[in-house]
Amino acid sequence: MRKTNLRRIGKFRCIRCPSSSKHIDIKRIMVKLERFSEEKALVHEFGKYILEKQDSALADNADAVFNIAISGGSMNQALYEGLVSDKDIFPHIKWPQWRIFFCDERLVPFEDPQSNYGQFKKIVLDPLVHQGDQLNLGPTVYTINESLIGGGETANKKIAEEYASLLPASFDLILLGCGDDGHTCSLFPGVEYNYLVEEMARKVLWCYNSPKPPKDRITFTLAVVADAKNVAFLVKGPSKKAIMHDVLIVKNSELPSVLVNEIVGAKVTWFLDDTAGALIPQNC
Numbered sequence: 001m002r003k004t005n006l007r008r009i010g011k012f013r014c015i016r017c018p019s020s021s022k023h024i025d026i027k028r029i030m031v032k033l034e035r036f037s038e039e040k041a042l043v044h045e046f047g048k049y050i051l052e053k054q055d056s057a058l059a060d061n062a063d064a065v066f067n068i069a070i071s072g073g074s075m076n077q078a079l080y081e082g083l084v085s086d087k088d089i090f091p092h093i094k095w096p097q098w099r100i101f102f103c104d105e106r107l108v109p110f111e112d113p114q115s116n117y118g119q120f121k122k123i124v125l126d127p128l129v130h131q132g133d134q135l136n137l138g139p140t141v142y143t144i145n146e147s148l149i150g151g152g153e154t155a156n157k158k159i160a161e162e163y164a165s166l167l168p169a170s171f172d173l174i175l176l177g178c179g180d181d182g183h184t185c186s187l188f189p190g191v192e193y194n195y196l197v198e199e200m201a202r203k204v205l206w207c208y209n210s211p212k213p214p215k216d217r218i219t220f221t222l223a224v225v226a227d228a229k230n231v232a233f234l235v236k237g238p239s240k241k242a243i244m245h246d247v248l249i250v251k252n253s254e255l256p257s258v259l260v261n262e263i264v265g266a267k268v269t270w271f272l273d274d275t276a277g278a279l280i281p282q283n284c
């Protein structure tokens, strides 16, 4: 059974917001909704949002660090476009003060195209080193222990435990995606995955039955997401239209992305393009 403290019952109320940012009342919990008709504007505003969170975490203190966790999939390209290739944003990113973690990771070697770290390195880290015709110092990136991959159940559990031990007490920012089925991190909907969404004591779990390949992964639990100072979802494309309606309007509490809204509330911002938000009324 899912823990009842993850659920909040309330009546949906949709309010009009005067600014360009809209708000949706999810069972009396406000989450922020940012919608864009142009892809370029979406990634630029996403980059600006990340920069603002960096600046408030660092507050011009050269010794401070910005603890950020990122997701895989389409997130990498958005990070490249919003932070590395955006000439207005790139000069303001203090990469050496960034500590980057992965919300979930597939248990494959880094060279495998399914590796979230491998894709992040290829799409974001490698290009940023020489961006702007200069040598840039990069962030500190926390990967899983690759040497344990392929070691079976005991090794997989150890990968999760070790990764949990590296995490900061709380993240300044967690960047999430949302799958067509409403999953986020590697927290999937359905009873066979309840062991993942119900865990609130451990920070990282081995997911042994992912419905999306590869079946072995590690994932943050909702306990980590709940403690974050800020959480942002980035969702693009027409394949996300139906699930965005289920998440933001129907608010189906069986969906892990809805659970994030419920437990994190006002600290959550959703960045949507118009195709993903096609079934979300414009006036809410």
Ligand SMILES: O=C(O)[C@H](O)[C@@H](O)[C@H](O)[C@H](O)COP(=O)(O)O
Pocket: 071, 072, 073, 074, 075, 103, 104, 105, 106, 116, 176, 177, 178, 179, 180, 183, 184, 185, 186, 234
């Ligand atoms: O490793 C993973 O599988 C991801 O971290 C996952 O949670 C992702 O964020 C969603 O599947 C959305 O992915 P897209 O943005 O590519 O649709």
